[in-house]
Amino acid sequence: MGNPVDFSNIIVSGDVDTSKAGIYKVSYTRGVPNFFSNSENHGIYSAVATIKVSDKLPDKGNVIINYVDEAGNTLSKSIILSGDVGENYSSEQKHIDGYTFKEIHGNPDGQFTHQTQNITYIYKKDAVLPSDPKPSIPTSPSKKDTHKNKSIDKKVENKKLPTTGDSPSEFLLVLGGTLIVISLGVLLFRKIQARFINK
16 A cells, blocks of 8 residues: 555546536646655656446346246246346247247347346146056966966066166275275374374
């Protein structure tokens, strides 16, 4: 932080009318006396400032964008756009898994206004197709079909069921425990080593 400057030593030229919108230039001049014969910072210094006076601050407007299903349930977090009144805005349709865009209520593009605007994108739930149908099993097999059913049962018994992925979590648990034990061992070793060095 430099030395304080007495404002009375600064010459200001130019006027600013704060009641009238416009751009005003104001210059500031200050003379720095030569206190020492070899001083380099003496002389006259000046600067020009540009000051803009506006009629008033621009008003702000909001646009709220909602993403819902046909029943009005929220599918995605609403987005709030803000901007100066008269400024352009633009909204976008989102891709939402399991739903297809159906219609929009409100203007997807437009200008911010003094009043909050709402845009609602409405989606229709996709039809769920049934997965592979299960084969029908006869309730009372005939004597001829008994041999066939036994061979099907044997084939099913020989098939392996898919793994559920429980193994990686057990592995991570063992790995984490091992790392904790090793860390404690290293800390104990350093503590013992520090005692012997300090003695």
